[in-house]
Amino acid sequence: MIQTAAKDTCFSPRQTLCCPGGRLLDLRQPQVMGILNLTPDSFFADSRVASHANHTDLLRRAEAMLKAGAGVLDLGAYSSRPGAEDISAEEEQRRLLPALISLRETFPEAFISVDTFRASVAAEAVAAGADIINDISGGTLDEAMFATVGRLRVPYVLMHMRGTPQTMTQHTDYANDMVVELVRYFRDKLVAIRAAGIVDVVLDPGFGFAKTPAQSYALLRRLGELQVLGLPVLAGLSRKGMVYKSLGLTPEEALPGTIALNAIALLNGAKLLRVHDVAEAVQTVQLVSQTYPSPTP
Template sequence: MTTQDTCFSPRQTLRCRGGRVLDLRQPQVMGILNLTPDSFFAGNRIGSEHELLRRAEQMLRAGAAVLDLGGYSSRPGAEHISADEEKKRLLPAVEAVRQTFPDAVISVDTFRAAVAAEAVAAGADMLNDISGGTLDEDMFATVGRLGVPYILMHMRGTPQTMTQLTHYEDDLVLELVRYFRDKLAELRHHGVVDVVLDPGFGFAKTPAQGHELLRRLRELHVLGLPILAGLSRKSMVYKPLGLTPEAALAGTITVNTLAVLNGARLLRVHDVAEAVQTIQLVSSTYPLPHSS
């Protein structure tokens, strides 16, 4: 299997709206801004527009290249909410962040095409879809029409069912390569150009599978596209240590270091300053692999 067989031509500088760009030739940080009342990490829950803008400013000052706003909790077993409720949480937040920080690159974490379209109209630059288009058949066509970068994640089932879907008949990484290959062909058909791959740590994967995937992250470079690693304070970090998400910062720094060494170009995190420092130290000390 070759890169030509599986993917787009590599593009490390993603074109966003309003002339904004996301340069992934060197690793960057995406700051998580949860607009849900039941985020698995209580320290990241946001209850007001003032708090949202304060945290957004902190993240940008700390070096975040992207702000990722989400109104639907994707933690295991999370409550399912309607599209209207998701929009109610998300759209005013996107508008407020865009107005206050006009140069920021804003990502929206949603699996619904209609929510994605309205979020882009409100000022979002890119879409982060945990379902890889599996939970809304209109998503890929919508992304193609909007012409924005797209984060393609691997998941099985839904946030409500994914913990029961962790058995893989074939090799885990091989399954992900096949999944991404097929999804990329669909995206190409719809004219989507700028894509980031997210292997979906914690989504239909046990902590042990997550660590295997982290060790073997370089194998996804066959796809020739930038890789996002979303490891921040997840169960694969805190459960083996007998901790809680609140106590998992040191573990998160460790796994983020491994992700960067293995070629991740975007770290999705709750703690931006620590992730930026991790990238700076690793990048200045070790030659990093390329995704192409």
């Protein structure tokens, strides 16, 4: 649901994100975030958008997602799959900015999130029309990120990860209860985030990021425990290894499993589903909401 506040000012409750122009993204009811990858090496090949100068493929996919009910489009130019190639900020911007500008011009009312852990890329993205910054590193890979997002006055997705996309599989040992550690991680990060002036925050527990499949399933079972922090939670489960590897399948075969896990996430309080397959996720949200009008436990 899109609401509009005053043109230059915006006060939003914790379950509503205030975006540029005073537009409000209402997360009191779950929304779907559609993934658009500008990378040549994302783990799910069908999510990769062809890099044509006129962005025909990108715009076609974005239109289909919006028509299917996507509340947000998430645009990324740096692959965060395990062991992904590390590219420069300049290359990330080269991939990202022309596509973002085209997307904003074509769909002026759409909510657009940019998936980046670099403050310089975040600043350029917001200047080019991005509404939300989605940071897989939670500010750990660029110490300027919190101050930059605070200055930009846009919502921020705070994810939990250890290490980098290249090393995160080496950081799956947790000395204490993992979910308790995540709550403490978010609590401590929120102190710094509030000090930087960031108002609207979404928590992403980072399924598969520095977590084994078994740890990710344990996290999914206990996802509701993050509600103690009083902020909306994003679940990014779509076609991940915890789905297809557990079933002995490929990412291309993992849609049914994704739907099942998305339903579990909703029942445990998720307010934003980050997915490759928007129509199926929207239907999942609708059916869970009809069965459990207030899906939060």
